[in-house]
Amino acid sequence: MIRKIHTKRGILVVTDRDRTIWVLSDGKAGDENQCLGVAERLGGTIDVRLVAPGRPWVWAMPWGPIPPQDRPDKEGSPLSPPFPDVAIASGRRTVAYLRKLKEISPETTTVFLKDPRTKSLNADLIWVPIHDKHRGSNVLATLTAPHRLSPARLNEARTGGPSELHRLAAPRVALVLGGDTAKSAFGTRAAHRLADHLVRHLPANMSIMVTPSRRTPAHLMKAVKQALLPRPHWIWDGSGTNPYATMLALADAIIVTADSHSMLSDVMATNAPIYIFEPDGYPPKLKGTIDQLVTHPYVQRLEDTLETGSRAPIDSTELIADEIRDLLKTT
Incomplete structure (x- = not known):
């Protein structure tokens, strides 16, 4: 896919290869793999940014602010620029970081996977499994979860x-x-x-x-x-x-x-x-x-004898990636 960005000097053509994607992770393998699955399907240069808020800041997650030492202007901050085209996060500890990123880089398309457990998250897209009750105008609910098995x-x-x-x-x-x-x-x-x-x-x-x-x-x-x-x-x-x-x-x-x-x-x-x-x-x-x-x-x-055959796969990862692509077209 080719994305066109209007600038003061004309139109900048951005391809999938040029796209930059951050994965904000607190190190939990399951959450991180779901983010990576969406990022890989979307296509681009992927940068995994680990967040590890200490006490007392972690006690306030997902509602509170990021720790002062993790502000974007601090050395070693997981939010240090240049900011990405897309940021994908999952896990309670990452919510404040994604929220802060959207505040300082409004042009970044922000995505959160699963229920953020707070209404203060200003993400462009939130994905939840269909059995989750979280709904909203920016929420995509699907039957299956994202994964890396493309x-x-x-x-x-x-x-x-x-x-x-x-x-x-x-x-x-x-x-x-x-x-x-x-x-x-x-x-x-x-x-x-x-x-x-x-x-x-x-x-x-x-x-x-x-x-x-x-x-x-x-x-x-x-x-x-x-x-x-x-x-x-x-x-x-x-x-x-x-x-x-x-x-x-x-x-x-x-x-x-x-x-x-x-x-x-x-x-x-x-x-x-x-x-x-x-x-x-x-x-x-x-x-x-x-x-x-x-x-x-x-x-x-599993009730009777197994049979072999073929069926159409059900793959929500591509649905989420397509939703992000649509958001990128409007930026």
């Missing part, structure tokens, strides 16, 4: 990863495991229910690729390992780089646990059939999201 990255990942994954016979099933959440434990009964389904309902010709998360409890891994003993499988053991993208790219079908909106969003970006396993307890806000997801072809709860 079509190009999935295509590249298809030939990467451990050789063991490629030696598994097709059809391959990716099993994406979550686990305990802040308010719900992935109990032993749910673990045994998932393991029993793998034993009883998984077609004998299917190979399994398993990627656990940091939240996956030991009893769940034990149950899954036991269930997969009779069939070809490969389980990431936590060493080296997680071949998550490769598993999703190679998968002819995907089983994902229902406890993470990010995981649900990742798998929906593929074109493989999706089977959602609901543990006994998981965030209630996701139940409505799953009810909407299963209205799409080849997306269903």
Whole structure:
């Protein structure tokens, strides 16, 4: 895309390559990756600016000001100029910084991902998942979350990863495991229910690729390992780089646990059939999201035998990037 900026000397043509993008991050991997996913899809030179407000300033986030030492004119400030064309932020500690940036650089298009928990944020665009109640004229709500699994990255990942994954016979099933959440434990009964389904309902010709998360409890891994003993499988053991993208790219079908909106969003970006396993307890806000997801072809709860096929991906990252592009056209 080419953007034209009117100046006193004429028209300055700005291409994606020329665009500068800041990602304001407090270091939380999940928030930062969502910002990077949007930034990468938008295209441009990306600069990750870390914010780390100390006490007492952090106590006032997201409502209070940035610390005096982080003002743009201070050495080492995360807001030091030159200011970007676009700034994307997520996380409670970044709200004040994005607000300040918009005050000192009104021409910067500012974007915040997820509910900022304050009405004082002057961002040009706020994205929230559809299960969030935050709404407004500058709010975009989508069914899935932004991520870094672009079509190009999935295509590249298809030939990467451990050789063991490629030696598994097709059809391959990716099993994406979550686990305990802040308010719900992935109990032993749910673990045994998932393991029993793998034993009883998984077609004998299917190979399994398993990627656990940091939240996956030991009893769940034990149950899954036991269930997969009779069939070809490969389980990431936590060493080296997680071949998550490769598993999703190679998968002819995907089983994902229902406890993470990010995981649900990742798998929906593929074109493989999706089977959602609901543990006994998981965030209630996701139940409505799953009810909407299963209205799409080849997306269903894990209840019967798996089938392979192809479906249209659901990818909100591109929707958010398109919204930003529209905002840039008006600047």
